[in-house]
Amino acid sequence: SGRPGPVLIDIPKDVQIAEYEYTKMPVVEKEEQRKPKTYKLEKLAKMIKESQRPFIYVGGGALVADATQEIEQLANVMDAPIGSTLMGLSSVYHNNPRFLGMVGMHGHYASSKSLSKADLLIVIGARFSDRATGDVNKYGNRTKIVHIDIDRAEVDKNIIVDLGIGGDVKEALQELLPMLETKSNVEWQKQIEALKQEEAQQFERTVSLDTLNPYTLITEVQKYTTPDMPIATDVGQHQMWVAQYYQFNKPRTFITSGGLGTMGFGLGAAIGSALATGKKTVLFTGDGSFGMNMNELSTLSKLQAPVVIIIMNNGVLGMVRQWQNLFFDKHYSETNLSGMPDYQKLADAFGIPSYRITNMDELHENIEKAMHTNGPVLVDCLIDKDEMVLPMLPPGGSFDDIITEMEEN
Known part of the structure; x- marks a missing residue:
């Protein structure tokens, strides 16, 4: 129950060979997962309504929760782009025009820069790894951050957020969606398109299509x-x-x-x-x-x-x-x-x-x-x-410091 992960049960050798009177015990019941709090979802709905540059950021928890459909619906209603952690890849289809790719140290330029320019960041099942955030002191300092995660210990652990919502992300989004009205962020979409064009131009300068690479x-x-x-x-x-x-x-x-x-x-x-x-x-x-x-x-x-x-x-x-x-x-x-x-x-x-x-x-x-x-x-x-992996955030750098191509020596 809750956040899945590996569990090691180590049975010592003396216990394995010992004789002991068998006592029948009841089967352990799964702990019931606490539901996302409705008043927090209502607060999030208000933040979405007021935002002009929203960004959805998904991690491995989105995959575990099987929340692909809900995330894509949320993006459509909010008129927001989507970025992903490394572990969140495949939770949103790459052929979805709203998906900008991975964010972070080796993330896509348009995705990382869009996140840094957003006025509302909705984080779904991610843990703010340092590979994804860069300099935590500069991360999201111009952005309101909402963190939805089944593991409450992750909320405010690496990044202090404006609103933390504990619970299964699929359930949270299913309850949130009926609270929202479809909106259009025309100027935001223009900025995103410009960033995508910059990324395409960087790709043309740095990647050869006619050599083995x-x-x-x-x-x-x-x-x-x-x-x-x-x-x-x-x-x-x-x-x-x-x-x-x-x-x-x-x-x-x-x-x-x-x-x-x-x-x-x-x-x-x-x-x-x-x-x-x-x-x-x-x-x-x-x-x-x-x-x-x-x-x-x-x-x-x-x-x-x-x-x-x-x-x-x-x-x-x-x-x-x-x-x-x-x-x-x-x-x-x-x-x-x-x-x-x-x-x-x-x-x-x-x-x-x-x-x-x-x-x-x-x-x-x-x-x-x-x-x-x-x-x-x-x-x-x-x-x-x-051959280099680019773009790249330098150690201790922020999204303002992204290295997109090598300087000529």
Whole structure:
């Protein structure tokens, strides 16, 4: 009940082998979840009516609550854009024109800047992670903030809000919606369109469409996926590129460890996703993360699970190198991954078919073959070690400090 999460029950060895008189006990009942308070929802309805630049910000709690429909209805009634945390991705469909993408350290420019300019921020099932907020002293200082969350401990924990509403977010929104009248924020929508145009221009300057890079790779893979296909990641640059570029159009299809930062998570998660859903699953990973747990190729081979492994192989620990490049005067230390195996030979040792991609022709040819392969397959994609995840908030920075492109040396 309440906020879900892992629970560890550790039974000591002496208890396991001890003899004890059995006593029948009643089954533990689930605790009844407290309902969102109506007077607080009425206050929120008044704040929405008075706002001119509203923004809806969704987190992983929106997925847990299955609140996609209610969030999209709320956005339509409020005439508001929607942004997401990393864990909230797929709770709102990417093809929804109101969805601006991820917010935060590596969020979309238009999404992060719109949030910073809003006069009312409605936060649904998110926890204000420092990766999402940047400098907490500057976060929302021009904005009224409303936080709806099933876990009351999250309210006012990282960010002090103007209104906290405890309870299931789906129930809260279902009760809120009949209180609202449809409104139009014409000037706000003009500002958002201008920010989207700025983002499009930045993309044109920084991303090449005719070379092998993270964008062209992810875009090519998506041509052969379906909306209900699980997409898993490990941790690092590839994780952020997938969050930025892959278009999720069904809830719970983005499988990632989020703030835990667990390199090596991806292969096991992809195998589990494929077995649980019965669907072909794509794993985007980096050579650093893949190296943490590549022994699971044995499990993959044994089970013949339909997992397509896409290794973004740049020969370095890319995210750490990016920080060393941007903030430590290019003093590279312990980020070179020399000594890693030939991944095609490794796959062959486990009886798993594989392909290598080094250019655009091989991209088009080999991704199609890999995606039509039955059972497991590995694709080793060689990308430039100096590819950056942009935009980026610098450490301790705010949304006013977003880095959108590299300066020429």
